[in-house]
Amino acid sequence: MLSNSLIELDRAHLVHPVASYRSHEKAGVRVLTSAKGATVTDATGRQLVDGFAGLWCVNAGYGQESIIEAATRQLQELPYATGYFGLGSEPAIRLAAELAERAPGDLNHVYFTLGGSDAVDSTIRFIRYYYNAQGRPQKDQFISVEQGYHGSSVVGAGLTALPAFHAGFGVPYDWQHKIPSHYAYRNPAGETSEAIIAASVAALRAKVEALGQERVAAFYVEPIQGSGGVLVPPKGWMKAMRALCAELDILFIADEVITGFGRTGPLFACLDDDVVPDFMTVAKGLTSGYVPMGAVFMSDRIYDTIADGAGAAAVGHGYTYSAHPVSAAVGLACLKLYEDSLLENGRKAGARLMAGLESLKSHPLVGDVRGRGMLAAIELVVDKERKTPLPASAEPSRKIFDRAWENGLVIRAFYNGVLGYAPPLCCTDAEIDAIIERTARTLDQTL
Ligand code: PLP
Numbered sequence: 001m002l003s004n005s006l007i008e009l010d011r012a013h014l015v016h017p018v019a020s021y022r023s024h025e026k027a028g029v030r031v032l033t034s035a036k037g038a039t040v041t042d043a044t045g046r047q048l049v050d051g052f053a054g055l056w057c058v059n060a061g062y063g064q065e066s067i068i069e070a071a072t073r074q075l076q077e078l079p080y081a082t083g084y085f086g087l088g089s090e091p092a093i094r095l096a097a098e099l100a101e102r103a104p105g106d107l108n109h110v111y112f113t114l115g116g117s118d119a120v121d122s123t124i125r126f127i128r129y130y131y132n133a134q135g136r137p138q139k140d141q142f143i144s145v146e147q148g149y150h151g152s153s154v155v156g157a158g159l160t161a162l163p164a165f166h167a168g169f170g171v172p173y174d175w176q177h178k179i180p181s182h183y184a185y186r187n188p189a190g191e192t193s194e195a196i197i198a199a200s201v202a203a204l205r206a207k208v209e210a211l212g213q214e215r216v217a218a219f220y221v222e223p224i225q226g227s228g229g230v231l232v233p234p235k236g237w238m239k240a241m242r243a244l245c246a247e248l249d250i251l252f253i254a255d256e257v258i259t260g261f262g263r264t265g266p267l268f269a270c271l272d273d274d275v276v277p278d279f280m281t282v283a284k285g286l287t288s289g290y291v292p293m294g295a296v297f298m299s300d301r302i303y304d305t306i307a308d309g310a311g312a313a314a315v316g317h318g319y320t321y322s323a324h325p326v327s328a329a330v331g332l333a334c335l336k337l338y339e340d341s342l343l344e345n346g347r348k349a350g351a352r353l354m355a356g357l358e359s360l361k362s363h364p365l366v367g368d369v370r371g372r373g374m375l376a377a378i379e380l381v382v383d384k385e386r387k388t389p390l391p392a393s394a395e396p397s398r399k400i401f402d403r404a405w406e407n408g409l410v411i412r413a414f415y416n417g418v419l420g421y422a423p424p425l426c427c428t429d430a431e432i433d434a435i436i437e438r439t440a441r442t443l444d445q446t447l
Contacts (some may be wrong), residue, residue, distance in 0.1 A: 006031060006043075018152070018164070020394060030405070035062035037306030038431045040410065051411045051435045053424045056226065056375070057257050057284035059346075060337050063425035064264035067333045074329035083323045091328035098335055099295065102267055105276030107297035108143060112323040116257035116283035117151030119294035120220075123253055123279045124155055125317050127217050130251075130302055133309020140175055141211050143204065143250075144220040147181040150255055159220050162227060177211065179203040181225060182233040185368040185379060186387065193234030201244055208248050218251035218278075223269035226258035229291045229418040232370050238273035251278040251302075257294070261285025261334070262343045262425050264373040265350065278302055288334045293327035306406050338425070346425030349432050350374040353421060358437035365443050374425055378439075380417040380446075390417030403445050410436035 010029040015021070031043040038061055040050045053059060060067060074091060081089035096110040111126075113119040124142065131139040142159060144150060150159040157165050158173030164175075180203055181187075182196050189199035208216050223238060225231040238254075245252035254277035259269035263285060266272050270280065279302065282292030298306075306315060321327075350373035357369045357376055367381035380400075382388040390396050397413035404411050412420035423435060 012161055014338045023394070023398075037063065038427045045236045046405075046408070048405065048408045048410050049423070049427075049431050049434050049438070051421050051423050053288050053369045053422050055284075056263070056412075056420075056422035057289035058290040059261050059263060059285035059374075059425050060290075060334050060342060061315060061424035064288075064333075064337060066337060067288065067330055070329045070333035071290065071326055074326045078325050081325050082320070084318065088256055088323070089325035089328065091325050091332055092323035095328040096323075098332065099297070101279065104268060104270045107276070107280055107338055108300055108302045109298045109303040111296040111298070112328070113283070113294040114292045114319065114321055114324075115151075115294045115296075116255075117153040117156050118318060118319070119257065119281040119296050120150045120159065120255060121153045122296045122317065123218075123281060123320050126279070126296065126298065126302065126306060129309065129315065129317075130305050131217060133305050136214075138215055139217045140252075141216045142175060142218055142220065143177045143178065143179060143211075143216065144205055145181050145222075145223050145225065146178050147183060147231060148178075148220065148222060148255075149225070149227035150220060150222075151257075153306055161333075177207060179207050181228065181231055182237055183225075183228075183231045184234065185370070191383055193236060196234050197237050197240050200233075204241065204244055205248070208250065213248055213250075216248070218253050219431050220253045220255060222226065222255045222257075223259045223273055224264060224372060224375055226420075226422075228374070229379065229416065230371055230375060232372055238270070238275045241312045242275045242277065251279070253277055253279045255281045257281055258422070259282045259376065261288075261340050262346045262373070263375050263422065265347050266345075267338065267343065268370075285338075286334065287327055287330045290330050290334075291324075291327045292321075293324065293331060339418040341426040345427075346374050349423070349425065349429075352429060352432045353423065353427075353435065356432060357421070357439075360436070360440060360443070363440070363443050365446060371421070374421075374423055374427075376421040377414075378419050380419065380443075392416055400442060400446055404438060404442045407438040407441050407445075409435060409442070411435075411439070 007028045011025045032040050033043050034041045039047055041047050101109050113441045140390050144159040146161045148161045150156045158176040161178050184191050189195040236356045242252045254270050260282040279301050280297040287293040360366050361369050368379040380390050397415050403411040
């Protein structure tokens, strides 16, 4: 049983990430105590299907013995090794090599971070260094996409285009710019792929022209916008934007923090989109949430320019926990699981998930169903004909989240009436069916 004192201790001392501090305190924390496969158990003994894999990160599922063994062995053998002073550890070197082999194109160089936010931050540092090394320091303006999320560090939060991450923080981001999202369901350009791609191409072209091409450094995208509400661009969008960046001489950065490691089917979504970015960022599924780790991939050209620019001097960017050996050992174990069975299982489970969610389209509350693989969302509306959104406040979402919880399902209920799904790739057919059935029950209770 969850003791009241734990709830009180939480209220008094633990500051939660991205939380409404006051209403969270009123409601009291829900404590998870154990998990196995795709099932989590809370302190009251309730078992739930985790339809969101923690925070879209436990791609391998909970309690995977091979991951636990790899971490335990590494903790016993060598729990820490710095990458400073020319030192290193075997798992970090092997993981970098394995990842480079599987990454798109010539993204052959891997810099390890602690998660996604500092991976994005690192790209900004590397990009500035790259242009300075080329003698083009004026290329210091960055562009991203509305509804995008790229973390909540001081600098990366500026590329993020979700209001909650800016309001009240008062940080000037005047060198970071946005173009409208491809958001098909509510796109003023219409819903056809051609119109959406043409609108995004025109918007980026216009933005670069307005800023001056010689001043624009890079354009950031998520292959599927996650935190903005699982917004899937039409096929060809990534390729068109990548080609435009090459034409305009600006770097193209693919943020695969959510989409990487089988979430959309292949190991990286860029492989499906047939795109080779200049930088790629990953985290989450890299270590499946068992321990923290992220990574930045960079192309040969970028790496060589930075290396030549520095010459014999140190490139002054690094963390105490860069390339942590325990995280790297976990990363290697995850990669093996993905390739042995989970990518394939995820593809099958993803098709079942999408078909199940499509079957809910006739529900009076469901306006849109979208996704790819094990990354999906339904968008609830008050009036389907007019696409009238649910009130933009936390209250309705909180109620839906609570009802789903009581029905034995963890989902993400976004503030704008979007319900997000990102289950572990190990889900069985029965677990996917439970996600659909419990969602339908939750929606019926919401009517
Ligand atoms: N980039 C994307 C696309 C993300 O979805 C996230 C987190 O959800 C981040 C970056 C930040 O990652 P982290 O929370 O590990 O710092």
